[in-house]
Amino acid sequence: MRILIVEDEKGILNFLKEGLQEENFAVDAASDGDEGLELALTNDYDMVLLDWMVPGVSGIEICRQMRQREISAPIIFLTAKDTVRDAVFGLEAGANDYIRKPFEFEELLARIRVQLREHGGEHARLELGSIQMNLDTHQVFKDETEIKLTQKEFALLEFLIRNKGKVCSRTRIIEHVWDIHFDSDTSVIDVYINFLRKKLDTGDGKNHIGTIRGVGYIAREE
Template sequence: MNILIVEDEIGILNFLQQGLEEEGFTITTAINGVEGLEKALHSSFDLILLDWMMPKMSGLEVCQNIRKQNTTVPILFLTAKDTVQETIDGLKAGANDYIKKPFSFEELLERIKIHFRKKEETTLQLGNITLNKNTFQVYVDQKEVSLTQREFELLAYLIENKGKVCTRNNIIEDVWDIHFEYDTGVIDVFMNAIRKKLNLSKNQDLIKTVRGVGYIAND
């Protein structure tokens, strides 16, 4: 698996590179945002580790620019930022996960492995919405719609659980893979984005809001 590490602190960069190479990963590095964006857009990576605060271009800007190119490569932020709003900003920019500095290498490795779990090749259907888990493509009436990877994962989860109420806590645990107290309000941000892109109203039958609980998908 090929990983791009974008980190301006050389000590952390070298530590991560050595540790991940020992685990069998192929590592490419960049020491600022501009260099990181260039490498991300001109080479193929299975995952990107991205520092938030960097010279020339912030990690947030790098993430936003990567997602403008319609790529679904998983992006994990390495950051000292940990407020709810900053977390939301990172997720809305297209990040899949974040790990707070300082962190243990073992924790980071487990987070990386989660994103490398092989996805079963399958096509999911919800009304006029078709979702291919293998190619990360979504179609509405055979017209392709671009979703971020987190939006894609959330939509897939709801479709896979058609007819069942998916609580916000279950979504945070099963989609975000977060198993501690967390602000579930970020889910609503992603659902609003999904509905807008799929042209769904809040009360449309395909995906309904269960007030105070979560969401349910139905044909």
Template sequence: MNILLIEDEPGIARFLKQGLEEEGFVVDVADTGPAGLAQAQAQPYDLLLVDWMLPGLTGLEVCQQLRARQLTTPLIFLTAKDTVADTVAGLQAGANDYIKKPFHFEELLERIKVQLRPAPASAERFVLGPITLDVDTHQVHKNDAEIALTQKEFALLEYLLRNKGKVCRRQSIIENVWDIHFEYNTGVLDVYMNALRKKLGMSKDDEYLQTVRGIGYVARD
């Protein structure tokens, strides 16, 4: 598996490169936003690890430009930013996940494995009001218009639709969508739900994707 690490701090870059190579990954490193953008487009990678604060172009700008060019390689932000606004901006730019600095290498490794895990083959299709989700083609439509979702947004919507009519608890969603089975800040789930609702043209009061306060979420027709 090939990973591109875009990180301008030499010490962090050396540490991550060495650790990931010991786990069997092939790691290339770019130390500026423009260099990382060019390298990500020049050859195929299985995953991109992108620092938020980079010289030349920020990690956010790199992500936005890659997604604008239809490059869908999974991307994880490495960031010291921790506000909800920053998180939303990163997810809306097309990032698949983010991890806050400082972080444990073991947690980063688990997040990488989740992004690289192949999706199971399926030909299932789910409907929720005007929303149609096709697992086989990995497409979501609202009426006749296709809605572009990130990999994690798609997985979140799929999980809720698979359990339509059932209240999905926050920790259960994290365990099944993020495949994380240790203590985790489930606040990230709210960010993804807000982004998902926005893309689907739904509000918090919409009847299709409802918030069950203090418990989780439920998809209802």
């Protein structure tokens, strides 16, 4: 899952980025509203964390422009404002939730997961044919047999299953799974796809991970 953070307080920004990366999220960060707006309107995010008051374009304006462009990613405001009127103002601008500063990381993480679940992006269990993933215990099963995956193999499989039936380009995979946002050698993806195929081989000739030549990969039930 890929998250954008727009926050001008460097300490908070680094704290959030490191904490979310430890939770296996891919994270982009901006310390001012102009950069944050550009990232929000040009990239594909599963969640956006917006500081209400940042230099340049305000968090409120970023939120409004995202909704005007019909970008539906959930938005949580990070704000020092504490009146009901302020909260209503932020929600009416298009935010899904808000959390007052200072806050505990665990509370923010819980709110993020609630929003991702409500928007279809966060489930404790994922399935692909006879393959089941348990995100809480970080386990993968093929029928009743547990399959041992590395952290990166697990993240790659999770991304493909979340997008099953859709073609995932190498660019999207390298950005969401490897958290790399520039032109680079994507051959590492092919290597890990081969690892996954060998470990998930059902023995019945079915290959749940298909190759779209020249584009990327697709996860299929059959």
